[in-house]
Amino acid sequence: MHRQGDHMMVDISHLYYTYPDGSPALIDVTITIENNCNVALIGQNGSGKTTVLLNMLGVLKGKGKICILGETDFKKIRENVGMVFQNPDDQLFMPTVFDDVAFGPLNISLDDVENRVQNALHSVGLTGFEKRSSSHLSFGEKKRVAMATVLSMDPELLILDEPTSSLDPGGRRELIKMLEELALPKIIATHDLKLAARICDRVLLFHRGRIVLEGTPQEILSHPKTLRTYGL
Numbered sequence: 296m297h298r299q300g301d302h303m304m305v306d307i308s309h310l311y312y313t314y315p316d317g318s319p320a321l322i323d324v325t326i327t328i329e330n331n332c333n334v335a336l337i338g339q340n341g342s343g344k345t346t347v348l349l350n351m352l353g354v355l356k357g358k359g360k361i362c363i364l365g366e367t368d369f370k371k372i373r374e375n376v377g378m379v380f381q382n383p384d385d386q387l388f389m390p391t392v393f394d395d396v397a398f399g400p401l402n403i404s405l406d407d408v409e410n411r412v413q414n415a416l417h418s419v420g421l422t423g424f425e426k427r428s429s430s431h432l433s434f435g436e437k438k439r440v441a442m443a444t445v446l447s448m449d450p451e452l453l454i455l456d457e458p459t460s461s462l463d464p465g466g467r468r469e470l471i472k473m474l475e476e477l478a479l480p481k482i483i484a485t486h487d488l489k490l491a492a493r494i495c496d497r498v499l500l501f502h503r504g505r506i507v508l509e510g511t512p513q514e515i516l517s518h519p520k521t522l523r524t525y526g527l
Contacts (some may be wrong), residue, residue: 302365304330304452304480305351312346312357312504318497320346321357322430322504328482335491335512336484338501339526344484347430347501350452351482352378374403377445381457383437392416392432392440393425399448403468404474408447414449416429419473435466446477453479492516500525 302410305328312321321343328334344427349355353369363372380386388417396412407409416422419439424432429440438458445453459467471490474481485491491498491512497513500508502525508515516522 302360304328304332305334305482306360306362307347307351308360309345310350310357310361311348311419312355319504321350324359324504324506326499326506331480332497333481333495334483334497334499335495336482336499337448337488337491337515337527341500343504344501344503344526345456348378348456348482348484351454352376356515372422373410375450376454377448377450378450378454378465379438379442379445379456379458381460383434383441385439386441386444387429390428391425392421392427392429392443393459395429395440396447396491399444403448406446411447411449412443415443418477420445422470429516434467435462435470438462438466438470442473450479453477453481455481455484455485457487458483459485486527488516488522502526 305326307326309322310321310324314320324347338344340453346355351361351363352359361367364375366372367429386397389398393412396415397408400411402409416424419442421439421443422438429437432440441456459470462470471493474494483495498510499506499510500515507525
């Protein structure tokens, strides 16, 4: 598997994306992220956060330069980057938790699938859930299984879209603690400013398809009036 070298983890230059109806979603977005850095993308709904993530993986294709982990080929990028979607039901469709977590490794013929599943479930605190049905789990447990489906692929970079959304306070605390303990660089689109402050090294504030502020969590989150101006 590809491993991080001297290149930037993320290098995006002058990215534009337009919705099918002609309205702009991303306008001249440039992002550089160093290796092993945790970054939060914050902003109102519709500000461009998720659209950037989907362009990074080639799910959406705008205009501009995208280089992730030193790769510009989206097939290779997807082999080394794992994305956890906001709704876990978008990633869980097999009869059992084991089958869900094993699906990715089996699909690309990776070795030692059983150990991959066990290690991924251990990482998210769900050891012993292998024979359970994902559809019968709580929403928080589904979120963890969805994360395990990505971790079983041994990604170099983890992308998460609103990981704490729709969780109760206990589930939110557990998920944040789990993310803190994952020794893996993360890019997190989130409205959860406390999560950004605890986990991330940098924060990018999106507004109407542009990055309007960038800095450390302390720099960005210590200006509540500015955040309110941008709907946060």
